[in-house]
Amino acid sequence: MNSAIAKQRLKRALALAEPCQLCPQRCGANRIQGQIGLCGAGPEAALFLEYVHWGEDADIVPAQTLYLTGCNLACRFCQTAEEQRFLPSVRLTAELFSRILERGWRAGAEYVNILGGEPTVNLPALLKLFAEAGDFPGLVWNTNLYGSAEAFLLLDGLVDVFMADIKFGGPRCGHELAGAQDAGEVARARALEIYGRSPEALIVRHLVMPGHYECCTRPVLEWIARRLPGVRVSLKTVYLPPKSLEPGCPENRFLSPEEVSRAGELAQTLGLRLTRDADWPPSPPPRTSAVNSGGDPVLVEVAISPEGRVYMRHIVREAAGVLRTVAGPAEKE
Numbered sequence: 001m002n003s004a005i006a007k008q009r010l011k012r013a014l015a016l017a018e019p020c021q022l023c024p025q026r027c028g029a030n031r032i033q034g035q036i037g038l039c040g041a042g043p044e045a046a047l048f049l050e051y052v053h054w055g056e057d058a059d060i061v062p063a064q065t066l067y068l069t070g071c072n073l074a075c076r077f078c079q080t081a082e083e084q085r086f087l088p089s090v091r092l093t094a095e096l097f098s099r100i101l102e103r104g105w106r107a108g109a110e111y112v113n114i115l116g117g118e119p120t121v122n123l124p125a126l127l128k129l130f131a132e133a134g135d136f137p138g139l140v141w142n143t144n145l146y147g148s149a150e151a152f153l154l155l156d157g158l159v160d161v162f163m164a165d166i167k168f169g170g171p172r173c174g175h176e177l178a179g180a181q182d183a184g185e186v187a188r189a190r191a192l193e194i195y196g197r198s199p200e201a202l203i204v205r206h207l208v209m210p211g212h213y214e215c216c217t218r219p220v221l222e223w224i225a226r227r228l229p230g231v232r233v234s235l236k237t238v239y240l241p242p243k244s245l246e247p248g249c250p251e252n253r254f255l256s257p258e259e260v261s262r263a264g265e266l267a268q269t270l271g272l273r274l275t276r277d278a279d280w281p282p283s284p285p286p287r288t289s290a291v292n293s294g295g296d297p298v299l300v301e302v303a304i305s306p307e308g309r310v311y312m313r314h315i316v317r318e319a320a321g322v323l324r325t326v327a328g329p330a331e332k333e
């Protein structure tokens with residue numbers, strides 16, 4: 001991550017937020033003057049969780065992972081939104097950001113992984129922080145891709161890896177599941193642009209959702225094979241129904257074993273370049289014994305599906321080892 005580039009692009013990012021055109025909602029909030037947008041983001045970035053994550057794809061771990069408030073989609077199955085309701089957020093100042101980075105490097109982090117919500121809604125504040133932080137390698141932008149083309153162009157050359165969701169096959173699922181019928185269309189457009197600029201910077205993540213094989217998983221994977229040849233694909237079969245979903249909601253269940261295998265078989269048939277999960281437990285010895293490398297404690301959540309699959313959220317290194325010991329290989333989110 002080149003802080004000089006961040007500094008150059010800050011002016012343009014500020015202009016995009018006044019009134020805000022950072023995402024297709026184009027809600028017009030004057031973010032720089034302190035207005036809060038539909039996404040809940042204001043003039044500055046706010047942080048509600050951070051830790052060194054050992055549980056995502058092998059290509060981007062270990063990562064000092066920062067969860068920011070503000071999201072422009074309203075996915076009804078969002079685990080993070082549910083969790084955020086119970087966690088206080090703090091202003092992400094330059095001083096706090098550099099302290100977190102420092103702690104992450106000391107704990108062995110090789111990447112900085114920015115999550116939300118959606119990080120793009122906080123682009124001006126983040127560019128300001130990057131400009132002040134100095135250069136660092138391994139910036140991961142963990143995104144729903146629901147941002148404007150102009151906003152994503154400002155990230156070109158700054159972000160090392162876009163961990164980018166394409167969830168929805170068509171407008172009906174985008175509307176019903178995330179409150180934006182163009183969510184799938186916009187995500188595909190941004191993915192094509194990023195791929196066109198630097199294919200190796202893109203990992204397309206597809207979350208397999210219960211009951212959404214024909215409408216989402218099949219068309220999305222086929223589109224990836226056709227339009228993004230050779231791109232890295234993270235196929236997530238770790239759907240975890242949030243506690244807040246109503247009992248009758250079709251998405252309020254785990255994936256069946258058949259849904260898991262059908263998605264995997266399709267990916268194989270299409271010849272997709274699937275990413276590898278991180279090793280469990282991570283192989284090099286921990287450089288620190290602190291679960292959260294000196295930050296606040298992290299609640300590591302474990303769930304077990306009716307078929308006995310074990311799911312785990314927020315995989316810090318030590319917890320991964322413990323779970324492996326007591327429950328065998330587990331699924332990660």
Ligand code: SF4
Pocket residue numbers: 020021022023024025026027028029031036037038039040041072120121
């Ligand atoms: S990023 Fe937020 S404030 Fe900006 S247009 Fe989208 S919803 Fe509105």
